[in-house]
Amino acid sequence: MNVIETNNLTKYYGKIKGVEDLTFNVKKGEIFGFLGPNGAGKTTTIRTLLGYLQPTSGSATIFGKNINDDIVNIKREVAYIPGDLNIYGHQTGRDFLDYFASLRNREMVLLDELLKIFEVPLDRKVKGYSKGMKQKLAIIQAFMDDPEMVIMDEPTSGLDPLLQQKFYDFILKQKKRGKTMFFSSHILGEVDKVCDRVGIIRSGQLIALEDVEEMKQKRGKIIRVKIKEKIETFKGPKDAKIKDGWIEFVASDSIDTWIKKLSMYTIIDLDISDFALEDIFIHYYEGQT
Amino acid sequence: MNDILRLRIAFQTIKDYWKTTLIIALLFVAMAAMYTGMYPSFKDLLAEMMQSGSSDAYSFLPHADQMHTYVGFLTIELYEIFWLLILAIIIGFISASSITKEIEGRTIDLLMSNPVSRKQIVIEKFIGLIPMFLIINFTTMLTVVAITVSLNETLNFGFLFLVHIVSILYFIAVISIGILISVIFDEKMKASIIMIAILVGMYIINSLSLMSPDFKFMGSLSIYQYFDTFEILKFGQINGAGIFAYIGIITACLLISMIYFEHKDIPI
Numbered sequence: 030m031n032v033i034e035t036n037n038l039t040k041y042y043g044k045i046k047g048v049e050d051l052t053f054n055v056k057k058g059e060i061f062g063f064l065g066p067n068g069a070g071k072t073t074t075i076r077t078l079l080g081y082l083q084p085t086s087g088s089a090t091i092f093g094k095n096i097n098d099d100i101v102n103i104k105r106e107v108a109y110i111p112g113d114l115n116i117y118g119h120q121t122g123r124d125f126l127d128y129f130a131s132l133r134n135r136e137m138v139l140l141d142e143l144l145k146i147f148e149v150p151l152d153r154k155v156k157g158y159s160k161g162m163k164q165k166l167a168i169i170q171a172f173m174d175d176p177e178m179v180i181m182d183e184p185t186s187g188l189d190p191l192l193q194q195k196f197y198d199f200i201l202k203q204k205k206r207g208k209t210m211f212f213s214s215h216i217l218g219e220v221d222k223v224c225d226r227v228g229i230i231r232s233g234q235l236i237a238l239e240d241v242e243e244m245k246q247k248r249g250k251i252i253r254v255k256i257k258e259k260i261e262t263f264k265g266p267k268d269a270k271i272k273d274g275w276i277e278f279v280a281s282d283s284i285d286t287w288i289k290k291l292s293m294y295t296i297i298d299l300d301i302s303d304f305a306l307e308d309i310f311i312h313y314y315e316g317q318t
Numbered sequence: 319m320n321d322i323l324r325l326r327i328a329f330q331t332i333k334d335y336w337k338t339t340l341i342i343a344l345l346f347v348a349m350a351a352m353y354t355g356m357y358p359s360f361k362d363l364l365a366e367m368m369q370s371g372s373s374d375a376y377s378f379l380p381h382a383d384q385m386h387t388y389v390g391f392l393t394i395e396l397y398e399i400f401w402l403l404i405l406a407i408i409i410g411f412i413s414a415s416s417i418t419k420e421i422e423g424r425t426i427d428l429l430m431s432n433p434v435s436r437k438q439i440v441i442e443k444f445i446g447l448i449p450m451f452l453i454i455n456f457t458t459m460l461t462v463v464a465i466t467v468s469l470n471e472t473l474n475f476g477f478l479f480l481v482h483i484v485s486i487l488y489f490i491a492v493i494s495i496g497i498l499i500s501v502i503f504d505e506k507m508k509a510s511i512i513m514i515a516i517l518v519g520m521y522i523i524n525s526l527s528l529m530s531p532d533f534k535f536m537g538s539l540s541i542y543q544y545f546d547t548f549e550i551l552k553f554g555q556i557n558g559a560g561i562f563a564y565i566g567i568i569t570a571c572l573l574i575s576m577i578y579f580e581h582k583d584i585p586i
Contacts, residue, residue: 042583072586081430081584101435109431115424119334131326132432170428 062224112182118156160187257295331446413496414513494571
């Protein structure tokens with residue numbers, strides 16, 4: 030079942046292109062990574078999906094409801110963690126959560142669990158919060174009433190590595206419970222870690238939509254090897270790179286062939302790794318794939 | 319609809335402005351006490367001014383020729399300037415920034431992530447600003463009553479109450495204009511300055527229409543034209559057309575605000 034479906038979704042700011050002809054879907058129970066550098070159109074896409082911006086053309090549905098006609102009902106099941114976070118500074122953390130709980134008007138089933146994971150000084154005014162504390166409060170408000178989907182725009186900015194890990198663990202747990210996440214980020218490592226599928230956006234257009242694991246597998250493995258013999262004697266692929274005594278190349282077919290070839294040399298060191306999402310992303314951005 | 323009836327945004331707006339409400343209410347209590355209490359000291363001087371004809375210099379104010387009477391003094395010193403102009407500017411300034419400041423401060427992003435409609439935001443912000451005025455309105459009225467009794471002056475308190483009832487409509491009209499400005503503009507200061515310019519502009523139009531018959535036709539463009547505090551305080555006469563004009567302004571401003579805000583892009 031698709032939770033989000035967009036069909037040629039387009040948003041222009043006057044004559045300036047925001048996003049154009051976006052067609053993709055997000056399945057129930059998956060963490061969908063939405064990748065792109067700053068200015069690529071990630072936030073425009075999110076704001077259009079949430080009804081903050083009126084689409085110029087095309088359409089989108091969330092839980093089968095059209096974003097143009099039924100956005101209030103959509104938001105009963107969808108929460109949002111904005112990228113550039115601004116919270117009412119004059120309220121305490123508790124006042125803020127109470128206010129939002131009253132607007133949601135349903136039981137805050139995950140609130141206690143969230144407050145244990147993401148501790149915040151609830152009785153302090155939000156204007157005295159650090160960026161990380163505000164970010165934690167934004168995460169708490171988004172998940173506290175156990176929504177079916179959370180749309181996140183750079184959700185871990187301002188969190189320390191320990192909290193980032195707690196956040197990843199939390200959203201993976203929610204995923205197991207069948208919840209859906211739309212995870213917009215430019216931090217490739219975290220997308221690599223938690224996302225099932227990714228959409229890559231460049232200059233307002235979707236240039237790739239793939240399963241993360243498949244994407245990595247079909248690009249093969251990266252082999253890095255140091256040999257005792259002279260490097261020139263190594264018979265590797267033509268595009269093999271040599272750096273600091275390491276020979277580096279991509280094994281796009283079976284690695285068994287390469288292991289057998291390598292056995293003819295005296296190996297000092299060997300490293301076989303998957304393609305990092307970062308490498309794939311850079312390839313897309315350089316237009317090399 | 320059920321969500322609007324719960325008025326959570328309206329209650330939050332009241333909470334957000336309670337300190338401001340208290341400060342303005344105290345200011346106007348002090349202002350009302352000062353101007354009402356000043357009358358005995360100025361009474362004779364004003365009577366002399368009337369006889370010498372020097373009150374003509376105040377012809378831009380309605381009923382300037384009645385300045386020497388208690389009702390005339392209250393009208394000109396308290397109601398015409400501090401009430402209808404200064405308080406309108408304060409209330410207008412606040413209402414014009416009510417939604418704009420959420421857009422400029424980007425708190426609207428999280429607010430709109432909740433299941434609330436844009437119409438609901440407009441209506442609830444509007445409703446949330448009304449109690450502020452009601453508190454200022456009735457504390458000021460009670461101050462005028464108290465000082466009048468202590469001065470032993472003659473004033474029909476029923477008519478005074480009527481002034482403060484019509485004031486409710488007048489100030490709700492000001493709030494509705496402010497809300498309209500606040501959904502159109504994205505910068506708080508720009509919205510508030512435009513609101514002040516509109517109110518001061520209408521005041522000048524009204525003054526011009528009073529001073530010169532050539533400009534009399536322009537008076538109907540001003541909200542001040544429809545609220546004659548002297549006529550109500552002295553004779554209990556309400557301008558019926560004015561009541562309809564205020565209801566018309568409130569309805570039109572709210573409808574346009576809702577339609578405009580519904581289609582507005584919330585900028586990044």
